[in-house]
Amino acid sequence: MLNIWFFTWAVRHGGEFDLPLDSAAKALRWTIAAVCLGLTIELPQLVNPPTLRLCLWMVGLAFLAWPNFAVYLARLLRRAHILRGDNAQRSAEEASP
Numbered sequence: 001m002l003n004i005w006f007f008t009w010a011v012r013h014g015g016e017f018d019l020p021l022d023s024a025a026k027a028l029r030w031t032i033a034a035v036c037l038g039l040t041i042e043l044p045q046l047v048n049p050p051t052l053r054l055c056l057w058m059v060g061l062a063f064l065a066w067p068n069f070a071v072y073l074a075r076l077l078r079r080a081h082i083l084r085g086d087n088a089q090r091s092a093e094e095a096s097p
Helices: 002-015 023-042 050-065 068-079 087-095
Strands: none
Touching: 002 050, 023 050, 023 068, 050 068
16 A cells, blocks of 8 residues: 555656645545545455445545545535635635636
């Protein structure tokens, strides 16, 4: 798992692909990664069938390796008025494609 993270970090860092993470996006990223990876690694008997376990593992690994997923999820949750954000941040997000 760490080799995937190191590879994607090198690609992201070299290409400057990362979007800035605010505190809500950081919390989403680490919470989703910890819950998904924790369930699949530490408690595999709770996540059946194995295809569901594989999907959860891939989601957790995706949020761990590519933090832009958390930025996009935070934007989506803000637009749905589930997650709060300040007006300046929200207007800047709406202006970006």
